[in-house]
Amino acid sequence: MGNIKTKMLSLLLICVFLLTFITGCGGQSSSGSGQDDEIKIGFLGALTGEVASYGINTLKGMKMAADEINADGGVLGKKIRIIEADNRGDKGEIANVTQKFITRDKVAAIIGDPTTGGTKVAAQIAQQGKVVLLSAGAVGTGVVEIGDYIFRNTLLDSVAAPVVVKYLKENMGWEKVAIVTSKNNDYSVGQTKVFKKALSENGVEVVTEEFIQDKDTNFSGQVTNIKAKNPDGIVFTGYYTEGGLLMAEAYKQGLKVNLVGGDGLLSDVLIKLGGKGVEGSMTFAGFSPEKPDENTKKFIDTYKTKYNEEPDMFVAQGYDAVKIIAEAIKKANSTDPTVFKAELAKIKDFPGVSGSTTFKANREPVKSPVNLLVVKNGKFSLLAKIPVEIN
């Protein structure tokens, strides 16, 4: 009987191999052509599932940048092509897609994932496959440490939070705050750590610490708690959806304080959901739609006519990421990641729409100045530009 069992098992294994083979071939033929006259950039992010909104917007920005570059004749005479794939935000799929970009599509660079966790998974593989990965969203720790092919162009909380807290204390007289963290959101948990350090360094007291979870919609309990403590302001480290809802609830309960948070709050959705509650709320960002320079204005106008909405931080960062990669390729005069990564590391004061980007020696980005935005009459307006020293 044992003989038959092994036969059966080998039969099954053959089936499995066969299926993989079929999948392997299907993609090969479709992307085999046109390797030389275009530069492929992989988009890594979710188009469906819980984190889809970040991925979709990053992709919109990337496409816009690619279209602009291609309209101007491309880079080194080659057109940029964005290769899309949906990873649903699932770590296993993120790994698969990253490997697919490297092995099958032979991309020059990968842009994404918008989440820190996804970037960490992809970075291991990109580093091994010697392909440049530039994350347009990861702000957590332990990302660029993975290797010399790994970059990110985000405004780091560790850069922005200290200067913002200092500003709030000195100019708005904040002495005691409530901190709200989204416990199942790694971005939020990481940012809370940074904020707490900055607050204690500046002698601002944390009167209560509240927790929420992403996708929660009911914040009545937290708001009731915060109201009882009567703080000068709320430090909120989560994303715009929950931020908007929290402030709408605060308004409903008559809690009249302002909220401050990171660039995860920078979206029209915050204002739409928060309504009158978010009036006066502040976010720091590398990106400011107010008083833009010429480039940024063009970017905002093009985006508005194309999608009929204000661009958010993910759009801006996705857009910049493509431009930064293009810049490095142009300078290095090569589309080979092993060559142009050196030029990428040397990027200094790159005038992007999400702020001016400089990569430090450890490839961590510094974006200066930090824009402090405030919601005024249902729109983000610029409150202050705070310069950051690069060291």
Next chain:
Amino acid sequence: MFYQQLLNGLTVGSAYALIALGYTMVYGIITLINFAHGEIFMVGAFVGLALAIFFKANIFVTIIGAMVACMLLGVVVEKIAYRPLRRSSRLSALISSIGVSIFLSTLVQLIRGPQTTNYPTNIIQNSMYHLGSIQISKLQVMMILISALLMLGLHLIVKYTKIGKAMRAVSQDYDAASLMGININQVISFTFAVGSALAAAGGVLVGIYFNAVAPLMGLSAGLKAFSAAVLGGIGSIPGAMLGGVILGIAEITAIALGKSSYTDAIAFSILLLVLLIKPTGLLGRPIQRKV
């Protein structure tokens, strides 16, 4: 403070109860855990949103419109995905309902985008009432009242109408009921219609109350409402109401105690405890083990 939180809990709980009723009714009749029910709730919220935005409908028209649309959706889903499976194993129907759930949430996401959106703020003039130290908003009063009215209506239907009697008969003994000349298909369709309508009403109310409507809101709300149904004793209509309110209050209590990141765990811990002590839920009928 305490009463304020209790009131918040009661408001949320009454919405859970509305959704839980759909689970419990369907389970009571065809012993199916209808996983797609949370998605019906979500669709209800979106239909209401569309009515409010495009037709500037007021809150009552919105709720009724969403209820009618979801009634149809519920009946169609039952016809396509569950009816052919009535004689196959219960697990098949369960998997099919998971398929419906994935299908509907993806569909809405494709049509509407994944962003969370909200109802127009002018759908309700939200004024505050003060009762001593506690505040109660007009919306909260309406939520509790509408939920209570709908549940009362359901109770009257089940208790005093012919179709209600038929529902009770089918849930007691499926085969015997059909032998007595009850049109089983009609009863099941009716159950789905009523359950879906209640979920849709819940969807609109929750959407307005929390100011948020998202394509993926169905899953977690569905899971919680389902727990509420089991907590109260699945198959029992008063049980679903009781379960919903208990769950809502438990969650708010957790938040008030500063343990808000444990809310889901607390809801499910209560559920597990009740199941272990009284496996059929608080108001459930004892399980008959048929040999």
Next chain:
Amino acid sequence: MDFIFNDYNLRILISVGIYIIMALGLNLITGVTGQLSLGHAAFMSIGAYTSALISMKLGLPFGVALLAGALMASFFGVLVGFPTLRLTGDYLAIATLGFAEIVRVLLVNMQFTGGALGLSPIPNKTNLYIVYLLVFVVIFAMYRIENSRVGRAFLAIREDEIAAEAMGIQTTKYKILAFAMGAFCAGLGGALYAHYITYINPIDFGFMKSIEILNMVVLGGMGSIPGTIIGASLLTLAPETLRFVDEYRMLFYGAMLIALMIFRPNGLLGGVNFRNLVFKTFKLNRSSQGK
């Protein structure tokens, strides 16, 4: 050869192997013993976190981490098994669902698991050889179990629990055993997953992950080992093969589940007698084999 044995195909092959191990574990609980579990991802997460912590904090060899992950999951399997055994059918399913949610919430809230930040970097130790060695071991073990006294007891419980008890089978003992063994496989798969993806956080082990694994078992055919293997392979490959429809693939996925349940409610290979099929293909007959 390069386009067959490239890194991408290798990576997918490894994922397939890991899911085969986990799905076979669930098949033992749900397919063979008939106890619906909606919390398989929780066992997977326990295996993943245990092994990752052992590798990262203690620096012990990979083999030890794998075994510890699997054993810890198995231990929790028994832990869940004990109290929930009074429950049957759907109540058990809900209890496992509740258990899974509680595990997830605890992982988010505990300090040493890194909370929402998760654990990284986990050493990348999983490779094709280890995965498929373990796949073969698990498949072999499953066949041995199925044809043993224990396996027949499992089947008896699935077919009729009361009758099984009447025949002198200690249903409680065997149900716990099934949970322990199934959780062992899930833990093993989770440990392999953690050392393969190198980063884990609680979001990866939610309700949808449990459903994904359940679908593998159901698609292939409940209780069928070859069926489960094929189900796991197909569904792991499906997102990759369906990549050309990208945003629409979850829509297909949902529709596929419904259609499958309607037209082949026992799964693709449910009810297919594999041994006979192989005999027929290889033109062998049973009697000659017996000699």
